[in-house]
């Protein structure tokens with residue numbers, strides 16, 4: 001099975017990429033977020049120069065200060081509202097490629113359309129338009145979409161069903177923005193309609209760059225971005241920390257699939273540098289299903305303190321079961337990514353949070 005080329009893609013577009021181990025300059029949006037910071041680190045380690053965009057000058061300065069060895073390879077630009085037309089235009093000079101990670105990912109909303117859906121869509125339009133301006137030498141854009149834009153939560157898949165990059169969640173825009181819909185539903189819509197906006201842009205504008213989208217499920221693992229306190233922990237890791245901190249009942253997993261943020265960063269960068277990745281839609285996902293019960297078992301096994309804090313109110317020792325499979329194998333094969341174990345991901349995050357943030 002090969003990663004699919006969405007029908008939204010115009011077939012005459014070239015397969016672009018940027019060479020590895022070069023002094024090429026990559027713009028990463030959302031660079032001071034959980035996934036974005038790992039993407040920044042992966043690029044720097046491979047020799048790229050990186051421009052991060054952030055809403056917070058302070059977080060940009062903190063990221064730079066924590067990486068003194070890359071002082072001349074890393075800079076930040078502040079884009080406070082990336083939904084406004086033209087906000088990226090003055091920051092594109094010299095940029096060879098873009099990894100667009102930024103998108104609202106929080107569930108404590110008051111207006112789903114204004115806070116989640118429109119910023120996600122307009123952020124995509126903004127960065128793609130800036131990348132397509134005359135004189136731009138951008139060759140490829142890699143975008144962080146989500147398994148939320150893939151999974152059909154209303155269906156009960158037949159045994160053995162495998163989600164691939166060819167699947168789309170069937171949510172309508174009307175349902176996503178309906179004030180009666182939960183923020184989880186709205187988030188699923190934000191990711192679907194933002195990704196569609198990107199593929200539509202490629203189809204209608206026929207820019208000089210090609211597009212790769214990555215649709216990861218839950219993302220866990222240690223943080224590389226500035227996190228001031230537990231309340232500032234990103235949404236997905238916050239659920240794992242809740243387990244360590246004694247949540248009772250344990251959170252319920254919305255999907256059984258996951259990936260470590262370090263492996264996801266590798267997938268982003270490989271998607272940038274491999275010629276054949278162009279115009280494809282991938283699901284980076286570990287082959288190992290997860291559950292918060294399994295996470296609780298791991299924490300109790302690994303950390304003495306967790307034996308007191310983690311609730312006893314669950315059935316331990318049960319291997320996570322998934323009601324469907326997710327095709328993470330294509331990313332392993334076509335992007336050369338090796339997946340970490342859930343155990344390593346949980347231990348690395350919880351140890352870090354306990355020792356440096358909590």
Ligand SMILES: NC(=O)c1ccc[n+]([C@@H]2O[C@H](COP(=O)([O-])OP(=O)(O)OC[C@H]3O[C@@H](n4cnc5c(N)ncnc54)[C@H](OP(=O)(O)O)[C@@H]3O)[C@@H](O)[C@H]2O)c1
Nearest residue numbers: 030032033034035054055102103104119146218219234236
């Ligand atoms: N974590 C997961 O489980 C998961 C799973 C699948 C897909 N994703 C996707 O991965 C991406 C990054 O998420 P994350 O987990 O790293 O969460 P995160 O730490 O909350 O990062 C979100 C990033 O997006 C930026 N952002 C959010 N709203 C913005 C806005 N209105 N204008 C400009 N920038 C905005 C934030 O900028 P600041 O740093 O300046 O605040 C931050 O850097 C998102 O596209 C998310 O949908 C995440």
